[in-house]
Amino acid sequence: MKILTGNDLRTGAVTWWDGSSWSLHVNDAVDVGEDAEEILAREVAARRVNVPYAIAATRTIDGVRPAHIKDRIRALGPTVRPDLTLKPQDPQAIDWVI
């Protein structure tokens, strides 16, 4: 699947396109198919996201998994600071990244 990600303009937080707005959680990401360019142009113009881009991902039983390690680190947080990730209580979360 093809999903969209970027950072929030005001806060810098990593966000994912969920079909109607930008979510903090990668599992909310939706397949945008052929619409990527159009959505990106519109959302950038409206300043609802900063420097967004389209990436490849797969949907598994655990949720949405970006194809590249860089975007999986973005989805979770720094692997060396589990306390600052989106899943501070989950020691296995880092395994998902690698």
Place this chain on the structure above:
Amino acid sequence: MSQNLGTSPDEVQFRFRDDEPVDHGTVTVDSALEQTNAAAVRIEPGDDARALLPFLDRLALIEVNFPGFGDGRGYSAARILREAGYAGELRAVGDVLIDQLSHMRRCGFDSFAPDKRLDEEDAARAFATWENVYQRAADARRTIPEKRHEA
């Protein structure tokens, strides 16, 4: 007959001179070296501003083009011309944006013809950003180090 590539006086948004703006054909640096009557010339980022030094007396307008705001060669070109005593109009043209205005002014530009008209209020604020300056440039402002050691 060379094509006029310059900006017209109507395109100038800010001008810090009292004389009448010249309105004649602007030529490239290469053409200016050949045409002894050219009074207006346009410098591109790759041009050597020093090539114009022998002809400064007959030039009334030098445009320095910024095709992209991130290419800073035009700042050096401007200072070099002023350091050589050029007193005519020095116009920044092209991708000239709000946040470059104050530095351009310091390098000796005294007119500005941005591709896209700038917000007047934002521009006024930008020109006035630095009440004092640390280093010498083409604007002959007294610097902070000089002010610190006034008798």
Place this chain on the structure above:
Amino acid sequence: MYRYDSYDQAMVDARVAEFRDQARRRLEGKLTEDQFKPLRLMNGLYLQLHAYMLRVAIPYGTLDARQMEMLADIADKYDRGYGHFTTRQNIQYNWIKLEDCADALADLATVEMHAIQTSGNCIRNISSDHFAGAAADEVVDPRPYAELMRQWSSFHPEFTYLPRKFKIAVIASEKDRAAMRLHDIGVRIVKNDAGEVGAQFYAGGGMGRTPMIAPLIRDFVPIDQFITYAEACLRVYNRYGRRDNKYKARIKILVHELGAGEYIRQVEEEFAHLLSVGVEPPTAELERIKAHFELPEPLRLPGQGAGTPLPSGGAAESGAPGQARGGAFDQWVKRNTHPHRHPEYVSAVISLKPAGGIPGDATSDQMRVVARLAREYSFDELRVMHTQNLLLPHVAITDLPAVYAALDEAGLGAANMDTIEDIIACPGLDYCSLANARSIPLAQRISERFAQTGRTSQVGELKLKISGCINACGHHHAGHIGILGVDKKGVENYQLSLGGSEAEDVALAKITGPGFDEDGVIAAVEKVTDVYLASRTAGERFLDTYRRIGMEPFKEALYG
């Protein structure tokens, strides 16, 4: 140390107002991201993997307790309670919001700090020797010259849109503790035969994808022409540095392509011209700045025995009776103190490299402890080292036990300066949007492994440097052992290199051969140290052994 006058303060305040206005225009849509990016970068604001990152300048690495406390407050108020000290003596915050950034800058301005030109294609924060003013081997304190350059380069109207970033380091001793020749311009302040102070200039060094060692371009610039000469160097670069290819835009490529001789010729011509124009600040200005760097009264006279290293166990008699000391303390004194120009003082390194920790990171609480120690024991002065550690520059030998006890309690007592645990590592793929691989986990695992096996002290001085991409922020080219993380079809892979040095014996490391995975490169580092331990002669550091026996025995152990 330097104090702002009303002019300096007004400049920084004006910058905060300017940035606040720029951020407003960005949020209102008057500036596109392409237009805003160079503006925010020139205020140290990056967009990284997880958030905006703010890099705050610490000019020539010097700060006082009040400033360190503000850095701690910023970490708590606008970030997540910690900061990361960098190889160019700055600090980075990883979680700053764009909408808060101007407020953070305004807070910094209240303690004479800023983020001006900590990124962007302009002259960056000037770095220096972390022992500046304290080391016995200096001709003079280099920091007044760095401060003169700081002011000259701040908001320089001609050099704000250079082809690429521009880094300057200023030192004043034969020893190079600032990687001077790996800078765009490296300056060594020297004295000539007549005893006059002048500046030796090197140009065109750098790391990144094309590492180069800067050649000497002028042996002696009279000090009253110092700024003029620098301006000439920059003007030639601004006019002729390549702008067609971002990766060939640094001055090192210009100097390399022109040849040092031709670059020197052009600089000399521009220099002669600028001398006639007159751009040098009045000489009284340098004298004014110098007065700020006068050492505190008790330290002024070096006296006999200046710069004598403490003998092993030499601090055993120090401190108050009953204070805890012994093995760990002795080890720390031996490893982490540096000779001072005053025989009764030392400079004490505060390691930010606990075994298994994140190199260069400090919590806000640790910053406050360090600030308090600076106030009580180091004449209110601190340094950030290019090795991502902190430093108390002027500590009385008799105070060492108290300093160590406080550091140890705060988790800052690691006795590992210049050992294999004292790893330089860039933030890597855990934080950085340019990175190809993670750097920090490697540093954590290597330091932990060597600490556990007790091998650290056996191996002695060994500078290990890790970069997570070819941009080389972790200085891997200059590591006795260097590691470069690359992306091999979506998987992290690490190239090993040997024999680099950032010091006065500057050299670029050479790649050993094919890369390794994470476990593989850690094993490789151990193998390399095995070869060293088996081959070294008395007194040889890792680097010395490598230079003597060459790459082959190491290759054989790794791939044979």
